[in-house]
Amino acid sequence: MHDDTDSSLRVRVWDLEKYEGRRGTSYRVRWAVEGRRHGTTFPTKKQADVFRGQLLAAVRAGEAFDLTSGLPMSTVRAAIPARTMTWLGLVETYCQAKWGFASPRHRKGIAEALSLATLGVLGDASRLGRHTRTDLTSAVSYGICARGATAATYDPTALSALRAGDVPATRIADPLVLRQVLTTLGTRIDGRPCAASTVRRRRATLHNLLEFAVETQVLSTNPLHGIKNRTYAGVTRIDPRVVVSQAQGATLISAVAERSPHLAAYFGLMLYAGLRPAEARTLQRGDLTLPTTGWGELTLSRTQQRPGKSWTNDGTGVETRQLKHRAPGDYRVVPADPRLVELLNRHLDRFECDVDGHLFAARTGRSGVPLPKPYKTLVSESTLSLAWKTAREATFTEQQCASPLARRPYDLRHACLTTWLNAGVAPAQVASWAGHSTRVLLDVYAGCVDGQLETAQAQIDAYVHGNVRDRADR
Numbered sequence: 508m509h510d511d512t513d514s515s516l517r518v519r520v521w522d523l524e525k526y527e528g529r530r531g532t533s534y535r536v537r538w539a540v541e542g543r544r545h546g547t548t549f550p551t552k553k554q555a556d557v558f559r560g561q562l563l564a565a566v567r568a569g570e571a572f573d574l575t576s577g578l579p580m581s582t583v584r585a586a587i588p589a590r591t592m593t594w595l596g597l598v599e600t601y602c603q604a605k606w607g608f609a610s611p612r613h614r615k616g617i618a619e620a621l622s623l624a625t626l627g628v629l630g631d632a633s634r635l636g637r638h639t640r641t642d643l644t645s646a647v648s649y650g651i652c653a654r655g656a657t658a659a660t661y662d663p664t665a666l667s668a669l670r671a672g673d674v675p676a677t678r679i680a681d682p683l684v685l686r687q688v689l690t691t692l693g694t695r696i697d698g699r700p701c702a703a704s705t706v707r708r709r710r711a712t713l714h715n716l717l718e719f720a721v722e723t724q725v726l727s728t729n730p731l732h733g734i735k736n737r738t739y740a741g742v743t744r745i746d747p748r749v750v751v752s753q754a755q756g757a758t759l760i761s762a763v764a765e766r767s768p769h770l771a772a773y774f775g776l777m778l779y780a781g782l783r784p785a786e787a788r789t790l791q792r793g794d795l796t797l798p799t800t801g802w803g804e805l806t807l808s809r810t811q812q813r814p815g816k817s818w819t820n821d822g823t824g825v826e827t828r829q830l831k832h833r834a835p836g837d838y839r840v841v842p843a844d845p846r847l848v849e850l851l852n853r854h855l856d857r858f859e860c861d862v863d864g865h866l867f868a869a870r871t872g873r874s875g876v877p878l879p880k881p882y883k884t885l886v887s888e889s890t891l892s893l894a895w896k897t898a899r900e901a902t903f904t905e906q907q908c909a910s911p912l913a914r915r916p917y918d919l920r921h922a923c924l925t926t927w928l929n930a931g932v933a934p935a936q937v938a939s940w941a942g943h944s945t946r947v948l949l950d951v952y953a954g955c956v957d958g959q960l961e962t963a964q965a966q967i968d969a970y971v972h973g974n975v976r977d978r979a980d981r
Contacts, residue, residue, distance in 0.1 A: 513573060513574055513575065514571035514572060514573055514574060514580055515540050515541040515571060515572060515574060516569070516571055516572075517540065517541050517542070518538065518539070518540050518562075518565075518566050518572050519538060519539045520536075520537075520538040520559060520562050520563055520566065521537045521538065523535070523536060523552070523555050523556070523559060524536075524537060525552075526548075531550070533548050533549065533550055534548065534549050534550075534551065534552050534554075534555035535547070535548045535549075535555070536548075536549070536555050536558050536559045536562070538562055538577065539577075540572040540573070540574055540577050541574055543574060543577065545576075545577030561579075561582075562579070565579035565581070565582075567607065568604075568606070568607025568608065569606050569607040569654075570603060570604070570606070570607065571603065580600070580603055581600060581603060581604050581723075584596065584600040584603075584723065585723045585724070592675070592676045592725045593673045593674065593675060593676060594625065594628050594629070594673060594674050594675070594676045594678060594679065595625070595647075595651060595669065595670060595673045596673075596676065597676040597716070597720055597725055598621050598624075598625065598647070598651055598652065598716070599651050599652070600719075600723070601621075601716050601719050601720075602614075602617060602618070602621070602651070602652040604719065605617060606654060610812060610828055611812050611819045611828075612812045614652070614653075615648075616708065616712065617652065617712050618647070618648040618649075618652035618653060619644075619648065619709070620692065620708070620709040620712035620713060621647065621652060621712065621713075621716065622643070622644035622645075622646075622647035622648045622652070623644060623691050623692050623709065624688050624691065624692060624709075624713055624716075625643075625644075625647050625669070626640065626643060626644065626691050627684070627687045627688030627689075627690065627691035627692070628674065628678055628679055628684060628688060629669070629672050629673070629674060630684065630687065638662065638664070638665045638668055640696055641696070642661075642662045642665040643665050643668075643669060645660070645661040645662065645665070646661045646662060646663075646665040646666040646669055647666075647669065648661070649661040649817055650663070650665075650666040650669075651666070653817035654817065660817060676720060676725050676726070677725070677726065679717070679720075679726075679730060680726060680728075680730045681730075682730070682733065682734065685730050685731065685734055686734065688713065689710070689713075689734070692706060692709040692710060692713065693705075693706045693709075710731075713731065714729070714731050717729045717730065717731055744950065744951060745921050745925075745951055746911055748910060748911045748912060749911045749912060749913065749914060749915075749918040749921060750912075750913075750918060750921050750922050750925055751912060751913045751918065751919070751922050752922070753778075753922070753926055755902075755912075755913070756778040756913070756919055756922055757778075757846075758902050759774070759898050759899065759902050759913060759919075760774050760775055760778065760850075760898075762897075762898035762899075762901045762902045763894055763895070763897075763898045765901075766894065766897055766898070766901075767894040767897075768857070768858075769854070769857075769858045769867070769870060770867065770886070770890075770891065770894050771850060771854070772847075772850040772851050772853070772854040772866065772867075773787050773788065773866075773867050773886075773891065774895070774898075774916060774919060775846070775847050775850040775851075776790065776805075776847065777916060777917070777919035777920045777923065778919040778920075778922060778923055779843070779844040779846055779847035779850075779923060780805055780841050780842070780843055780844065780847055780923065780940075781841065781920050781923035781924050781927070781940060781941050782805075782807070782841070782920065783810070783831065783917070783920060783942075784891075784916055784917055784920075785810040785811055785812065786807050786810050786830070787867075788811065788867055788885055788886065788891075789809050789810055789811045789827065789865065789885070790805070790807075790865070790866050790867070791860070791863065791864040791865055791866065792855070792860050792864040792866065793864055794806050794807065794808070795843075795851060796843075797843065797848050797851055797852055797855075798848065799852070800845060800848070800849075801845055801848065802842055802843060802844070802845060802848070803842070803843035803845075803847070803848040803851070804840060804841070804842060804843055805840070805841045805842075805843050806838055806839075806840050807830060807838060807839050807840075807841060807942075808829070808830065808836075808837070808838040809827055809828065809829065809830065810827070810828055810829070810830055810831065811827045811828070811885070812828060813888065830942060831942060831943075839939065839940070839942055841940045842940065851866075854866060858870075859880065859881075859882065860882075861881065861882040861883055861884065861885070862881045862882065862883055865885055867885060867886045868882035868883075868884065868885060868886060869882060869884045869885060869886050869887060869890070870882060870886075871890075891916065892916075895915075895916050899913060899914075920941075924937060924941055924948065927940070928948075934948055934949055
C-alpha cells in the first residue's frame with residue numbers, strides 16, 4: 508500500500524455516547540481520521556457496539572481509513588461495483604486486508620506473487636512502456652503492496668505505466684488470461700521454470716486473492732476452479748543428499764569453532780536440537796536450562812525476521828514475532844543434547860551476551876572492526892553465511908563442496924530430525940520438538956543420512972553371503 512493522500516492510519520475511536528431524546532434512546536459512535544471527526548447514530552446499543560467493534564478491528568489490523576467517509580478502506584473498496592474495480596485496485600485492497608494478519612516475510616511473498624500475476628493480467632507489454640520486468644514487478648511490490656515504501660525503492664514511471672494500462676479486475680476470469688498468469692507465476696526471469704515449491708506458494712497466493720475477490724463481490728466465482736492445470740504435490744521432500752551424519756556435522760562445527768568460536772554454539776543448536784536458524788539466532792540466556800553435564804532444556808518463544816523496512820509495521824526492517832505456526836505468547840520446549848549443553852556452557856563462559864541477553868551478538872562491524880561493549884544487535888545473516896561457507900571448504904573435499912551436502916545451515920536441522928527418527932524416537936514427539944505436525948515430519952523430514960549407503964550395502968552383503976553359506980552347509 509503506497510502512500511495515499513486519500514487515506515490515513517491516524518485513527519481514534521471514542522466510547523459510545525448514549526442519547527435520550529423525545530423519540531427514544533439512541534447510541535452514537537464517534538471517531539476521527541487524521542483529526543477529522545465522524546459519527547453515526549444507531550437505534551440500539553447492540554448495533555452501535557457491532558459497528559464500533561468493526562472500526563476497532565480495522566485499527567488493530569493496521570488498516571488505513573478513507574479521509575472522506577471515515578470508513579476503513581476495505582469497506583470503501585467493497586462498496587465499489589465490480590465493473591469499476593480494476594486489477595490493481597483489487598491487488599491493493601487485498602494487500603491492505605492481509606497486512607495485519609501476515610508476517611513481514613509473508614507480506615513480501617504475497618507482493619512477489621501478485622506483482623508477477625499483474626504482468627500476466629495486463630498482458631500487452633507495449634502498453635506498459637519501455638520498462639523491464641524487474642522495474643514493473645518492483646513498482647507493484649513497493650508502489651502498491653508495501654506500506655511506507657518510498658519512491659526510491661521503485662521507478663515511479665513504471666508505476667504510472669502500470670496504472671495507465673490497468674484493466675478491470677474481471678479480466679482475470681478469462682481462461683486464456685488466467686493461463687497466462689499461471690505461466691508467468693511459474694517462470695523465472697531467464698525463462699527457466701521455477702521450483703515446484705515456488706509455483707505452489709505463488710499459486711496459493713493467487714487462489715487466496717481470487718477467493719477474496721469473490722467474498723467482496725468483485726468476481727462471482729473463483730476462476731481457478733475451472734482451470735485444469737498441472738498440480739504439484741503438497742509437500743517437498745528433503746533431498747537426502749543435503750543431510751549430513753552426526754560425525755560430519757560435528758566436524759563442521761569444529762571447523763566453525765576454529766575460525767569463529769563465538770558462532771559454534773549457533774550451528775550446534777540446529778544439529779543437536781533441531782532449531783530453525785531464526786530461532787537459534789534469537790535465543791536468550793533466560794531460555795536455557797543447562798546442567799554442568801547431561802541433558803538440558805531450551806524454551807523457545809520468539810523468532811526474528813529481516814524482510815526490509817517496507818514490510819514491517821514500524822519501518823525498522825526487523826520484526827520479532829512468535830514462533831512459526833504458533834500464536835503470540837506460545838512456546839515449545841526442546842531437549843538439549845549433552846553435546847549441545849557442553850557447547851552452550853563453553854559459549855557462555857567465553858562470550859558476553861548482548862544487552863537483551865541474546866547469545867549471538869554482533870561483535871564486529873563493517874570490515875571486521877570490533878564493536879564496543881555492551882553489544883546491542885544480533886549477529887548478521889551475512890556473517891553466519893560466511894562462517895558456514897568457510898567451514899564447509901575447510902571440512903569437505905572438493906567433490907563434497909560442490910555437492911548439496913549441508914549447503915545451508917538449515918540442513919543441520921534436517922540432520923537432527925532425521926537422527927531422532929532413526930534413533931526410534933516417536934514421530935509425534937519429534938514433531939513436537941521440531942514445531943510442526945507429525946504428518947509434515949513424516950512426509951518431509953524422514954530423509955536418509957549421508958554415509959548410510961555403505962552400512963546398508965554391508966548389511967545386504969552379509970545377508971546374501973550368509974544365505975549362500977547356509978545352502979552350502981546343507
